[in-house]
Amino acid sequence: MDQEYRELMEFLGSDGMVEGLVAGKEWAPALLPIIQEYRQVGGRTLFAHIEEYGSLVDTIVSTLGLEHVALHTASPVAYEVFSRLYPHVPLFKEWPQDQSFDHIVVAAAGVFQACDDIVEDVANGLGALSQYGTSHLFLPMTMVQAQYGVNNMVLQFLLAQDRMEAIREWAPLNVLEFQLGPAEVKKTRIAIREIEGESYRETAFIKLPHGVFGDMPVFSPVNYGLSLHSILLPGDKQSPCLGQDGIYAHDGRLPAPIRASLEGDDTYYLSFSRTLVDHRLENLEGNQVSGGRPSFEVITSLSLGQPQGDTYWIFPDKELAYMWYAYFATGSGQIILSKLASMAVTDVGFGQLLGSCRRAVLTVDQEALLVEVIDQALRNFRKSGGDEAFIELCKVAEMEGNLVMP
Numbered sequence: 001m002d003q004e005y006r007e008l009m010e011f012l013g014s015d016g017m018v019e020g021l022v023a024g025k026e027w028a029p030a031l032l033p034i035i036q037e038y039r040q041v042g043g044r045t046l047f048a049h050i051e052e053y054g055s056l057v058d059t060i061v062s063t064l065g066l067e068h069v070a071l072h073t074a075s076p077v078a079y080e081v082f083s084r085l086y087p088h089v090p091l092f093k094e095w096p097q098d099q100s101f102d103h104i105v106v107a108a109a110g111v112f113q114a115c116d117d118i119v120e121d122v123a124n125g126l127g128a129l130s131q132y133g134t135s136h137l138f139l140p141m142t143m144v145q146a147q148y149g150v151n152n153m154v155l156q157f158l159l160a161q162d163r164m165e166a167i168r169e170w171a172p173l174n175v176l177e178f179q180l181g182p183a184e185v186k187k188t189r190i191a192i193r194e195i196e197g198e199s200y201r202e203t204a205f206i207k208l209p210h211g212v213f214g215d216m217p218v219f220s221p222v223n224y225g226l227s228l229h230s231i232l233l234p235g236d237k238q239s240p241c242l243g244q245d246g247i248y249a250h251d252g253r254l255p256a257p258i259r260a261s262l263e264g265d266d267t268y269y270l271s272f273s274r275t276l277v278d279h280r281l282e283n284l285e286g287n288q289v290s291g292g293r294p295s296f297e298v299i300t301s302l303s304l305g306q307p308q309g310d311t312y313w314i315f316p317d318k319e320l321a322y323m324w325y326a327y328f329a330t331g332s333g334q335i336i337l338s339k340l341a342s343m344a345v346t347d348v349g350f351g352q353l354l355g356s357c358r359r360a361v362l363t364v365d366q367e368a369l370l371v372e373v374i375d376q377a378l379r380n381f382r383k384s385g386g387d388e389a390f391i392e393l394c395k396v397a398e399m400e401g402n403l404v405m406p
Helices: 003-010 022-041 053-063 076-085 115-128 149-159 210-215 221-227 256-262 318-327 331-345 349-355 364-384 386-404
Strands: 046-047 071-072 101-107 128-142 164-171 177-182 187-198 200-205 268-277 288-290 295-303 312-315
Touching: 022 101, 022 128, 022 187, 022 200, 022 288, 046 053, 046 115, 053 071, 053 076, 053 210, 071 115, 101 115, 115 149, 149 210, 164 221, 164 349, 177 221, 187 349, 210 318, 221 331, 268 349, 295 318, 295 331, 295 364, 312 318, 312 349, 318 364, 318 386, 331 349
Parallel strands: 046 071, 046 101, 101 128, 164 187
Antiparallel strands: 128 177, 164 177, 187 200, 268 295, 268 312
């Protein structure tokens, strides 16, 4: 078995598609509790898109037992290998429409298949769930970042489910989890979960009736979390997200070879550094006399060389890098950065939350003018340096950012 397993991982990694994912081990904090839960309640469970978490399949089969597990993969290569490795476990190339399952688990960030194909299959495949069945659907964040077409239809379908117990964004998995329970619920839990080592930390928001989320102009946990702070994230469903324009440093969908080819000398990086600021005032005796709650100050940096920190976004396109640099230089952008920094527990999680921010669509002429103006400000800053040049650069970026802000 060990030899076959090693061959499996080598086979799946031969094209570089799972390199950096540790063969799906990054899914363990999200999936292992579910596996243990289904071990307790019993029933037959379908685990879909196992090509993304291949290293956990042995744990799934050994924990739940052969008779309680069925597997699905969208990868022809994975199908051939897993069918040899687990010949006695039902394995499907396509969603099994003619069978019924007590539980369905989907875990797909979009490494091997396009988001719209994944979510359409899942929406159609939920018919295989038994009457009182449960499910955990981990779907690509692209579904909420690009809320149009199939993505929007499936998102609205899921938000309308009266059995929706919880919706969670997982960082840095770059997925949104939809948890369906066995019976109707009055309110849906919504949260952000950030993986730390072998566990995770959760930021939970106020529960609301599931229908409320479907009525939001643009739904995402970030949008909802900011709305609780009386901040409405600018933009509509047609406004491009940072998650669509750039590539996050911790996005596991990119295999190492492709990532290396992107990180060249002409690649632009937008990095973020957050610092906790204490606003309390103390008297000479050290007693607090005034002040509010601590807040985060976020410094945004634009560079051609790879940043030293690990919270950054990659742009192969100069125009896009400049647009987002200007976006976060505005007053509204600074407020969004500060609030998202306070919502996130980890720096890595903070970077992913930024992916839900939306910008305005500029014309070609507007993009060219923005680049020209910021380029000139950058040249002045590099030439003279000093506080005055930096302040001037910030003012220019803020003015141009008002054009980028929806």
